[in-house]
Amino acid sequence: LIVAATSVFIIQTRRRRRRRNNDNNNDDGGTSNDPAATDDDETNFYKQLGISEENLPTHIQREIQKERKRKAKVEIISMKTRMYDNVYMLDTNREPMCTISMKKARWYIKKGIGEWSTFKENPGGSNNTNNFDNGEEELKCIRLLFEHNGSTKANPKSSDEMTNENLYLRSAKQNICVVCGNDGYHIRHYIIPYTYRTLLPEQYRTHMSHDIVIMCPDCHLLCEKPKKARMKKMEEELRMQMGEAALDMSPVIDDPHLHHIRSCAIALVKWKDQMPKEKVESHDRTVREYLASVCRNEEGKAALLSGEEGL
Secondary structure (H helix, E strand, O other), rough: HHHHHHHHHHHHHHHHHHHHHHHHHHHHOOOOOOOOOOHHHHHHHHOOOOOOOOOOHHHHHHHHHHHHHHHHOOHHOOOOOOOOOOOOEEEEOEEEEEEEEEEHHHHHHOOOOOOEOOOOOOOOOOEEEEEEEEOOOOOOEEEEEEOOOOOOOOHHHOOOOOHHHHHHOOOOOOOOOOOOOOOOEEEEEEOOOHHHHOOOOOHOOOOOOHOOOOOOEHHHHHHHHHHHHHHHHHHHHHHHOHHHHHHOOOOOOOOHHHHHHHOOOOOOOHHHHOOOOHHHHHHHHHHHHHHHHOOHHHHHHHHHHHHHOOO
16 A cells, blocks of 8 residues: 555656646746645645555655755755846947846946946837847846947957857846746756866856856756766766776865864854863964965965964
């Protein structure tokens, strides 16, 4: 009976997920923002069959508890603000360049190198906003007050070239999950894993906004599992190429000395007032000696060792 109930539960869960995705595509109102809505349905499923949660196998109970904890943390780990503000950046000729965030637009205004503006008017007198539909929201534009390197005056051919990247940069983005279209809670998803992205050359780490998309927590979890499996497989292949010595290497580098320094620094920040004076002096000396060892300035190194420079 328990095996049959588990099978029916899996089938019903898949049907609910498929039905929810279809509603996202057909309903303009979007989906519910309550992450615990589906969790209530899943926990009540066994009760409808007359099976209490205490009588379920331990591995199913663990999965239910893990799912409850994950649902409870959705609001905490999700983004607190919208990812796309869709503020259009225009050049001096009021030609669209890209879309930026409201924070970046206010930075241009504060520095005096930009001003709030509108799109360039056509000869007929209407604004050129037909190709930049942003739904019902009012279009927000900022015009630069200087000639940038890629301007049409500096490079006349650039105005005629419309590559896929330029089209993406000039398009308004929706704040919905790129997989299911959910408009509730969202998480930034790195197409290239962040651990690999930090090791790439500078030109592949900056101005690559299309490598970061937004997903709902459920779709993010589904994408993370195969991504981690692929990363583990790549690690195993690399270890095989490096030889037998690399097979026994730890996946992380554990430096006890740096771990001790980090512990001393955290203790000074959090519990300095509660620690004995001798312990505070010992931790302070440990942190200062490490900072002096990595400092390239001789004056700064001497100031750290003498205590003149504060931590």
